[in-house]
Every structure is written in C-alpha cells, then in structure tokens.
Amino acid sequence: PIGLSVLMAGAVKATGNALALYLVVPLTAVAVVIATYLGAVWLLPASAPWKRVLGIGAACIVLGSTLFFTYSVAQPMREIPALLFFLVAAFLVIKTKQWYWLALAGVLFGYSVAIRETNFILIIPLVLYGLRGKWLAFSVGALIMYSPFLWQAAQITQHKEVFREKDITTIAITSNIDHIQSFSVSNLWNNQGKFKPGVGGLNQYWSVAKQFSVWPLFLLSIVVGLIYLWKHQRPLFYLFSSWIAVVVVLFAAWINPYPRYILPILPVLAWLSVFGAMTLWQWLSSQLKLKRWTSLSLAGLLALSFIASYQPVFASRQEYLATGTPQDRELTKTDLTTIQSAIATVQADSVTTGQPPLLLMLGETKGGLAETIMTHTTIQTIRFPNKDKEQPPLDQLLAYLDHLDETYTLYLWYDPSVTADEQRFYNQSILTPITTLATSFKPEISILRYATPTTD
Incomplete structure (x- = not known):
C-alpha cells in the first residue's frame, strides 16, 4: 500500500523541501495523542470534569509509551499514520448519524487501509458497536477512497518482473496477499519466523502489552475498566474488547509478531486503564465508606503514583529533545x-x-x-x-x-x-x-x- 508514500510526497510538494517527508509520521503521532484525549472525552462514561482528567491521563500513557515514541521519531513506520485515520473514522461512526459524516468516515477508513492494509480487520469493532445501521454511506466512502489504491496494487500484481537466470531469486515484486500464507493458528503458541522464533505470538504480545506503560496499576486498571463496561456499558465493552482482540489475534497468528503491529490497541488500553483507575477509586471509596476528603486523598495518591511513574520517562524525553543525541539508528x-x-x-x-x-x-x-x-x-x-x-x-x-x-x-x-x-x-x-x-x-x-x- 502506498498511502503513507502519498502523504510524504504531498508534504514535499506542499513545502518544496525534501526533508518535509520526515515530519509526516511525527506529526501524525502528535495527532494520535490528541485523538486519544478526545476519545476519552467523547467515549468514556464519566462526568464532564472527569472526562478531561481521564483524557489527559490516557494521552500521557500513549505519549509515555516507549514503543509509540520509537515508531514516531526514532524509526517512523506506517502503523501510527494508519492509526490516526482509523481513530477519526471510528469517532465519526460512533458520534454521528448524518450520511455525509459517515461517508467521510468511510473515506478515512479507506485511507487507513491504504496506509496499512491489515487495518481492514478493524471494521469488526465498528460493526459490533453500531455500523450495521450506517453501512451504506460508510461503504461508499471507503470504496471511493480505496479503489485507486486497489487498482494500483492490481497493476503491480499484473506486472511482476522476473529476474534473469543468473540472479539469486526469482521474483522481483510480490503481492502483499502472499503474506496470508504466513498466517497459522500454530503461530499463536509457537511461531517459526525470523523474529523471536518459538516464543509464540500471544506470549510475545502479552510481553509487549505489559511494557506499554510504566504505571504499576496499568494492567489491573484495564481489567477493572472492562468489568465495569461489561456490567454497565455493554456496547462500549464490545467496541473496546473486539478492537483489542482482532488486532492481537491477527498478528499473533502471523509468523513474525513484531511489537509495532499492535500499536492500534494502545489508545484503547489507555482509555480502559484510566477509566478503570477511576472506577477502582470510586469502588474503594464506596466500599470503605470514606469521607469526602479521605476519598479525594485516595484519588490524589493514585494521581501521584501515575505522575511519579512517568516522571523519569518524560525527563528522559526532555533530555533527548534538548541534546538531540541520536538513538536507535537515527540520522541527523x-x-x-x-x-x-x-x-x-x-x-x-x-x-x-x-x-x-x-x-x-x-x-x-x-x-x-x-x-x-x-x-x-x-x-x-x-x-x-x-x-x-x-x-x-x-x-x-x-x-x-x-x-x-x-x-x-x-x-x-x-x-x-x-x-x-x-x-x-x-x-x-x-x-x-x-x-x-x-x-x-x-x-x-x-x-x-x-x-x-x-x-x-
């Protein structure tokens, strides 16, 4: 897919500077952080003041993720731009009913797939949440956007170039559809690719998920958030849980479970974690019958634990930006x-x-x-x-x-x-x-x- 290449070429064309292409992924990463904040405000079932607090916390989790930072700045990859287009498309599907906004959502979803074709699997959480009654305008928009990219892929497939006999390999260009042959249920537990063979995709992504955040309560809060949504906000539970499941299972079944492949679930985990922490605080305050100031003190302790966990991370980022010292094979x-x-x-x-x-x-x-x-x-x-x-x-x-x-x-x-x-x-x-x-x-x-x- 050439969606990211088109964005980069557009940046160069618009600015007249060849180096502008390197701004595309970092800028879309900033937009993903903002979208994470907005997603918490728009989606999480909390009062207005708390929505903003949760949004800030979720945005900090995404921004503080080493994996997210690496693939935003050090080794820019297409997962993050594709995620941005999907997030905006998902917000439009969830929040609007007008056909023109749904058509725009389809266009954005189509472009997300044009950047990273595996994002097509994310149609499942949208359908489970409510796309079923809005599919026509959405589908038309997606087809209009994706058709040129599909045509381009077909042209490449029809014009495979065979190397001459003296060359080492046989095919110069292969279609991404050939990657389907690398998917197998056995890879979930025992992958045999070049990346961490034998570890298993599920085990690998469990390790990656644990490293998404340095906050000790990150995973516990996610579980609490899911339990609350299951009991009180079933549609939102289906949206978040299916969003996580389809991404993890898809790439865990692939032969090479690279960590960056599950970046699309990072905003969801961030939303669940901050919401679960708030739910846990409210539950403890209720069960222990804490007085107002005691309850607020408990909330303050949770906030301080969060800030203390991320202080070294953001201090390191600040030093990195101040000194400009290259990391992870970066070029100056x-x-x-x-x-x-x-x-x-x-x-x-x-x-x-x-x-x-x-x-x-x-x-x-x-x-x-x-x-x-x-x-x-x-x-x-x-x-x-x-x-x-x-x-x-x-x-x-x-x-x-x-x-x-x-x-x-x-x-x-x-x-x-x-x-x-x-x-x-x-x-x-x-x-x-x-x-x-x-x-x-x-x-x-x-x-x-x-x-x-x-x-x-």
Missing part, C-alpha cells in the same frame, strides 16, 4: 549531508568507468539506510543478505556480482559491524578505496570500488 541532518557528499564522490568516480554506480551495502547499518540513500540521492543500492539462512553460496554470490558488473560499477559500503560472512566476502574481494565518512551512528564507514576477480 548532518549525517544526511555527509552521506550525500560521499555518494557524490562515488558518482563522480563512476563517470570514469562509463557505467552507472550500484552500491552493495554491508554491515548492520544497511537496514533502512539503503532506502534513505536512494531517497536522497540518485544512486541505486542493494543489501548483502543478513540472516544465516539467507546466505547464498559464495560462488553463487560472485556469479551474481559478475552479472551485475556487466551493467554497473559496483561499490561496497563497509563498516566494522559486518557479519562473519560479510567479512569473508570482503576479504576475498578486489577493492579500491574511494572515500570514507563518519556519522553519528557509525564513526568508521568506507566506500570501495569492487572489481570482479579475473580467472586464468
């Missing part, structure tokens, strides 16, 4: 300028060979950085296989590079973090140093021209 603007300068040197060298350059990336920085280089320069990149089971025999790899050498001048991106297989390949290669660079994430990076070994 200086890093980007340094990389662009190094690539310009490579491209100038390739002019002397009469062939376009192709950069083969080695080392742990190749993940994600290859795409960044292609975004901000005109050079093409490929990555050395990372996993042991993906390693081709050396003679097959050399044959592949020989084939590429007929069309391109090959260059190696090398840093000391290379794997044993990468180092072995590096040691056996004929290389000419072209340039070196130092970045905030790797102080020693070399780019070298590769020459195909000659045979007698």
Whole structure:
C-alpha cells in the first residue's frame, strides 16, 4: 500500500523541501495523542470534569509509551499514520448519524487501509458497536477512497518482473496477499519466523502489552475498566474488547509478531486503564465508606503514583529533545549531508568507468539506510543478505556480482559491524578505496570500488 508514500510526497510538494517527508509520521503521532484525549472525552462514561482528567491521563500513557515514541521519531513506520485515520473514522461512526459524516468516515477508513492494509480487520469493532445501521454511506466512502489504491496494487500484481537466470531469486515484486500464507493458528503458541522464533505470538504480545506503560496499576486498571463496561456499558465493552482482540489475534497468528503491529490497541488500553483507575477509586471509596476528603486523598495518591511513574520517562524525553543525541539508528541532518557528499564522490568516480554506480551495502547499518540513500540521492543500492539462512553460496554470490558488473560499477559500503560472512566476502574481494565518512551512528564507514576477480 502506498498511502503513507502519498502523504510524504504531498508534504514535499506542499513545502518544496525534501526533508518535509520526515515530519509526516511525527506529526501524525502528535495527532494520535490528541485523538486519544478526545476519545476519552467523547467515549468514556464519566462526568464532564472527569472526562478531561481521564483524557489527559490516557494521552500521557500513549505519549509515555516507549514503543509509540520509537515508531514516531526514532524509526517512523506506517502503523501510527494508519492509526490516526482509523481513530477519526471510528469517532465519526460512533458520534454521528448524518450520511455525509459517515461517508467521510468511510473515506478515512479507506485511507487507513491504504496506509496499512491489515487495518481492514478493524471494521469488526465498528460493526459490533453500531455500523450495521450506517453501512451504506460508510461503504461508499471507503470504496471511493480505496479503489485507486486497489487498482494500483492490481497493476503491480499484473506486472511482476522476473529476474534473469543468473540472479539469486526469482521474483522481483510480490503481492502483499502472499503474506496470508504466513498466517497459522500454530503461530499463536509457537511461531517459526525470523523474529523471536518459538516464543509464540500471544506470549510475545502479552510481553509487549505489559511494557506499554510504566504505571504499576496499568494492567489491573484495564481489567477493572472492562468489568465495569461489561456490567454497565455493554456496547462500549464490545467496541473496546473486539478492537483489542482482532488486532492481537491477527498478528499473533502471523509468523513474525513484531511489537509495532499492535500499536492500534494502545489508545484503547489507555482509555480502559484510566477509566478503570477511576472506577477502582470510586469502588474503594464506596466500599470503605470514606469521607469526602479521605476519598479525594485516595484519588490524589493514585494521581501521584501515575505522575511519579512517568516522571523519569518524560525527563528522559526532555533530555533527548534538548541534546538531540541520536538513538536507535537515527540520522541527523548532518549525517544526511555527509552521506550525500560521499555518494557524490562515488558518482563522480563512476563517470570514469562509463557505467552507472550500484552500491552493495554491508554491515548492520544497511537496514533502512539503503532506502534513505536512494531517497536522497540518485544512486541505486542493494543489501548483502543478513540472516544465516539467507546466505547464498559464495560462488553463487560472485556469479551474481559478475552479472551485475556487466551493467554497473559496483561499490561496497563497509563498516566494522559486518557479519562473519560479510567479512569473508570482503576479504576475498578486489577493492579500491574511494572515500570514507563518519556519522553519528557509525564513526568508521568506507566506500570501495569492487572489481570482479579475473580467472586464468
């Protein structure tokens, strides 16, 4: 799906600045925090003053989540923009009855799916809550929005490009629909993918959910909130519980249960937690027959425990924003300028060979950085296989590079973090140093021209 790419391209077009694309995910993350506050105000069954307090608490839980922060700033991914569009669509479905607002909800839901196609599963909680009587306008809006993206996906599927025989793989482009083959009930308890094999999706996501918040009462309050809604607000219980269940079960059944996949449930858990804490306070005050000031003191203790839990988190965030120290393979603007300068040197060298350059990336920085280089320069990149089971025999790899050498001048991106297989390949290669660079994430990076070994 290209929904996020369209947003990024739109940001660049609107501002005339290529770096504007990096603002899209952080800004949508800010909007998700605001939407979490509004969701508490609009959905939770509490008096008006308490709704605002609960909204602030829920927003703090989302903002204070390390996972949410990581995929908002350090490693921006499409889950958060997709979540924003779904949240707004859900609010419109829940709060309105006019056909034009429902059509807009469908448009927003369709775009959410266009960003992350698995968000389609979130139609289930909307249907359970009340979409059944509003489906026509919603469906029309969703189809109008999603049809162009569906057409684009069909075009890609119809134009698969098969590599030539000398290449290592067979298919250049595969449809996301092929991922369905990776889903299995057995993955719930014993997944066998490349990410945490054998842990099981349910066990993995239980661990992730426990880390969503540093507040000790987070999980207990969620349970209390669900119990209250089951007894007194059954439609809201169905909405929240199905929202959580469909996301967790879907991705727990996939072969690779990455933590970011369940980010769509974070606002729901935040709402349930703050509401459950309020319910727990009210229940204790009633059962213990506490006087007004004693009851308010208990509420104050709950609030203080919440603030004390998050104080180190937000202090760390403040320090991070103040110092600008990169984390989790982040790039600084200086890093980007340094990389662009190094690539310009490579491209100038390739002019002397009469062939376009192709950069083969080695080392742990190749993940994600290859795409960044292609975004901000005109050079093409490929990555050395990372996993042991993906390693081709050396003679097959050399044959592949020989084939590429007929069309391109090959260059190696090398840093000391290379794997044993990468180092072995590096040691056996004929290389000419072209340039070196130092970045905030790797102080020693070399780019070298590769020459195909000659045979007698």
